[in-house]
Amino acid sequence: MNKRLRHYIDLIIVLTDKEMKLRYKSSILGYLWSIGHPLALALVFFVAFKVVMKIQMDNYALFLICGLFPWQWFQNSVTVSPTLFLNNASIIKKVNFPRNIIPFVSVLQDMIHFILSILVIAGFMLAYHKAPTLAWIYGIPLLLLVQFLTAYGASMFIASINLFFRDLERLTTIFMTLLFYFTPVIYPVSMVPERFKFYVNLNPLGPLMISWRGLFLDGKLELEPVLFAVLYAILLYTLGSFVYRTLSGRFGEIL
């Protein structure tokens, strides 16, 4: 058993190393690429909502950055998930290795990019004369774990189902666009009309994104959203691994 665990860990190391190398192979620009997209999005929303529509909020640019970076991690992990098993068909059909390693590594490497981008968030905070707080020390690892489980669960779910229903890929793209605007990423919860506030907690990503922004902007974690986020993480992880375990025996047939 110990030997299997050892091999499991080695597989994760090797595959993650591969993904990191591929991302950064050409140049250090690889890093700029991965922070470039959320920064560009932040610019777009800043122009649209602050410059043009004059939203009544202080530090709106910083507000956007603090929400868009964690969102981008989730978005990347989910968007690539439909093709994860498809792209590895040749080895899945021949080699008997734990296939959930593939979504695991995919989400893991997105998480590493997000961790690196926390530097950018900290940089913006300094520019706005705010400083990281002690709560970051326990808050960041906690939310990393919560978001990892959420994204890993979603990724296993989508990657497995997409082998059987190949149009799930398109639905995922549409779904992610909807989810983005229904999640308080580019607007604060306080601006959501009272009668819709209830729905924010029904969105599996809502409480998590609120927690991240609270941690970065106000330097503290609110209990309620964190509890909801943990709950959704456990639910999505359980659902994802259940679907994966039910279907994985058939991967070799369908690919």
Place this chain on the structure above:
Amino acid sequence: MNENAIVFEKVSKSYPLYHHIIGGIKRFIFNIPGALKAIKSSRYDALRDISFEIKKGETVGVIGRNGAGKSTTLGLIAGVMKCTSGSITVNGRVAPLLELGAGFNHELTGRENIILNAVLLGLNISEVKERMTSIIAFSELGDFIDQPIRVYSSGMLARLGFSVAAHLNYEILLVDEVLGVGDQQFQKKCYDKILESKQAGMTIVFVSHSMPEIEKVCGRVIWIENHTVKQIGETKQVIDAYIKAQENHG
């Protein structure tokens, strides 16, 4: 003591014809009863009632026409599929010889791909590092080993793949018509290596359409026809019968 490496007892494998659902969620949801009926009624028998035993240290060829069920048999041995009925016993670690470039990444160098591939196929990182020099020497790729493999020719890719396979920990090697590439000299080296593993007591299951190859390495042959075993026996005997059947057929 168990002398058998692989035992198939009345193994059948069938699966639904997945194209009914691969068609998409939309079609499935708008026609759930029809879709479910289609899935249930349209099972495809990939293998029917197959039984055979392969002893430890044997080299056994598997022949048959395309779609007869050879690859399904290998998939069942490798454990990437489960049988629908019957029982399969496999004693020992199984290593598949992958098709050209499978599990490789074209942007990475030969050396990086060796680590990636070998770990996927069951080695630990430390074991790969110990064997790295030997793997590179076997591949005869020289300075190319530190080039991204997108610049490799197909022959060079085959060498890289085979060199990794030759250094894995396994007792049972599965070869699925992959040796048709590479130059003559390297092909010979591959065969030598296969013969060497054979002498070292490895069990080898060898799928091929090339009868001379089968005759060269296999002691026994399983002929699969129409999803079931047509004949098992001495290489020469089975191959002669097979060739005769082909001639009559076409």
